[in-house]
Amino acid sequence: MRAYVFTDKALAKHAGQFVWLSIDTEKAQNAAFSKKYPIRAWPSMYVIDPDKEKIALRWVGGATVAQLEKLFADGLKAVQPAGGDGPALARADRLYGDGLYQDAIAPYGEALKAMSPKDPQYNRALEALLFCYQAGHRDADCAALARERIASVKGTTSFASLAGSGLDCALGLPESDAGRAGQVAAFTKDVRASLDDPALRLAADDRSALYSSLFDEREDAKDEAGARKIADAWVDELSADAARAATPEQRTALDPDRLGAFTAAKRLEEAIPMLEQSAKDFPQDYNPPARLAHVYFLLKRYDEAMASSDRALSLVYGPRRIRVLSERAEIQQARGDRAAARKTLEEAVRFADGLPEGQRNEEQVVSLRRKLDAI
Amino acid sequence: MTIRLRSLQWMLLASSVASAALAASTPAAAPVLPFIEDDYKTALAQAKQKHVPIFVEAWAPW
Numbered sequence: 001m002r003a004y005v006f007t008d009k010a011l012a013k014h015a016g017q018f019v020w021l022s023i024d025t026e027k028a029q030n031a032a033f034s035k036k037y038p039i040r041a042w043p044s045m046y047v048i049d050p051d052k053e054k055i056a057l058r059w060v061g062g063a064t065v066a067q068l069e070k071l072f073a074d075g076l077k078a079v080q081p082a083g084g085d086g087p088a089l090a091r092a093d094r095l096y097g098d099g100l101y102q103d104a105i106a107p108y109g110e111a112l113k114a115m116s117p118k119d120p121q122y123n124r125a126l127e128a129l130l131f132c133y134q135a136g137h138r139d140a141d142c143a144a145l146a147r148e149r150i151a152s153v154k155g156t157t158s159f160a161s162l163a164g165s166g167l168d169c170a171l172g173l174p175e176s177d178a179g180r181a182g183q184v185a186a187f188t189k190d191v192r193a194s195l196d197d198p199a200l201r202l203a204a205d206d207r208s209a210l211y212s213s214l215f216d217e218r219e220d221a222k223d224e225a226g227a228r229k230i231a232d233a234w235v236d237e238l239s240a241d242a243a244r245a246a247t248p249e250q251r252t253a254l255d256p257d258r259l260g261a262f263t264a265a266k267r268l269e270e271a272i273p274m275l276e277q278s279a280k281d282f283p284q285d286y287n288p289p290a291r292l293a294h295v296y297f298l299l300k301r302y303d304e305a306m307a308s309s310d311r312a313l314s315l316v317y318g319p320r321r322i323r324v325l326s327e328r329a330e331i332q333q334a335r336g337d338r339a340a341a342r343k344t345l346e347e348a349v350r351f352a353d354g355l356p357e358g359q360r361n362e363e364q365v366v367s368l369r370r371k372l373d374a375i
Numbered sequence: 376m377t378i379r380l381r382s383l384q385w386m387l388l389a390s391s392v393a394s395a396a397l398a399a400s401t402p403a404a405a406p407v408l409p410f411i412e413d414d415y416k417t418a419l420a421q422a423k424q425k426h427v428p429i430f431v432e433a434w435a436p437w
Binding site: 014043 | 408418421422437
């Protein structure tokens with residue numbers, strides 16, 4: 001968002017409509033904010049009513065400029081006391097804003113029944129309901145909703161969202177589900193159609209997510225060659241995007257997706273020069289060395305993995321430190337140094353335990369302790 | 376807004392969401408919207424004074 005969207009001059013006309021706040025949820029100083037406004041997926045965008053200190057509208061994931069402009073309009077409407085939304089949509093948006101995704105399902109369903117696909121809020125409400133199902137791991141409901149509504153959003157970016165999420169959810173259905181194969185096949189076709197439609201103008205990371213879904217589908221079908229073909233196309237497209245990036249910041253923003261694609265294509269060595277370049281361009285960013293440590297670990301190049309882990313640890317802050325420590329312990333274990341791995345995990349537990357409310361994750365602490373006990 | 380919750384763990388391992396993948400210390404291209412960084416209290420006070428809502432981008436540097 002920061003590298004590609006918030007720098008777009010088309011947004012300048014909206015500057016006076018809101019007070020703009022950027023929150024890095026990893027910083028300890030923002031723990032109280034995260035506690036007050038819990039976040040389930042990154043990035044998330046909210047419109048907050050300053051008088052009620054409540055989220056009036058929530059958007060999960062990235063957005064294009066056009067989607068953002070729509071979100072601004074809906075956000076302004078949502079904070080109006082006599083907004084034009086039907087009561088069901090307003091109720092659903094409030095619950096969704098509060099992070100009560102399962103409670104928001106019924107009012108979103110009710111609102112969508114009464115809405116025409118031409119309603120300017122239709123696509124947003126539909127994608128929000130889909131997210132509620134995904135957040136509750138309700139794969140069958142998610143796939144059914146996506147299938148039922150996908151034709152109604154043809155020609156919009158929501159078509160790609162429903163295709164990708166629908167495929168992910170269909171793949172999550174149990175093998176015993178009689179409709180699984182048909183659902184998977186239909187959504188696969190929709191995902192391919194989304195990727196082949198230049199008029200959709202999807203963001204690079206959204207296209208990347210579609211490739212990832214297609215890759216999962218081929219893996220699910222145990223078609224190694226087919227999966228590899230998709231992964232190679234995924235790598236090629238992202239490499240071309242990176243080559244076209246106007247700034248090092250834009251190029252580096254593609255690193256996580258490119259790493260995913262290189263991993264899927266079993267071409268991990270190619271991630272090394274990419275990450276080394278990012279480390280050179282952004283020497284204070286912990287991500288490139290943390291990713292390098294991960295890549296070297298997978299390649300069993302443990303000395304280089306430890307050196308990269310050292311560098312990442314010297315830069316990382318916030319809850320991400322736990323993951324860096326956790327991966328470091330894995331490297332140490334792989335080297336046969338159980339004592340060092342134990343010490344590193346103990347440090348991770350202490351750190352996770354000491355995080356402020358809003359950043360502390362009890363499940364994570366329990367999982368780390370379990371990992372420690374197993375060494 | 377394609378969100379892949381099912382494979383979130385894998386994505387995190389592979390290091391997650393591209394659009395948010397920038398460190399706080401990364402020199403950013405000039406934003407066209409005047410974002411206040413990491414200061415909810417100031418944003419709230421300004422919003423009340425100007426009678427406009429707050430637009431929040433909550434992100435993480437990974």
